Amino acid sequence: MIVKVCGMRLASNIREAETSGADWMGFIFYERSPRFVGTLPEYLPQHLQRVGVFVNSDYSYIINKVCQFRLDYVQLHGQESPELCRSLHQAGAGVIKAFALREPDDLKQTALYAPYCDWFLFDTPSDAYGGSGKRFDWKLLDSYEGPLPFLLSGGLSPESIESLSRFRNPWWQGIDLNSGFELHPGEKDIPRLKTFINLFKTLDL
Known part of the structure; x- marks a missing residue:
């Protein structure tokens, strides 16, 4: 299982x-996000994707960030x-x-994107495009x-281990962690993060 922070x-x-x-490690290039990365950090991960x-960024902006940050993936969270x-x-x-899921029919649109993507990410609907801290109904999947x-x-969050241990889908290959592990927006609680990831990777999934 992939764990993305x-x-x-x-x-x-x-x-x-x-x-x-x-x-994997994610960097947010959406200016309205409190986790927006406006400048290149002094250190970037050397061993993570x-x-x-x-x-809703345009092609040139995305490609510029791909080159500047040497990104392995772009995650598209808008329309x-x-x-x-x-x-x-x-x-x-x-x-x-990424797709925000409200009802089963929301999954139909994935067929249009599948030929041009490597992964999908399913998230909770939010006006802020993620980071809501709320879980959607996994039965939709x-x-x-x-x-x-x-x-x-x-x-x-750290309390999600039990529900994750029960979740099953043959296409499920990872999780995306964000606001549930923060001290402040954009700053992770490393001990909590390590404890959770260690537990998650011992689950029989």
């Missing part, structure tokens, strides 16, 4: 989080088109498309049948 900003916190057991999170996903994929970027693996996001 998102919303990182501070060089010292990034360095510490790199030792937490996470596999780097993910840039964007909300981006399949065509933009295709262009980014053709440029060599890994593409993660009972009807998801692929063809891409997905990350589970939205409201995950």
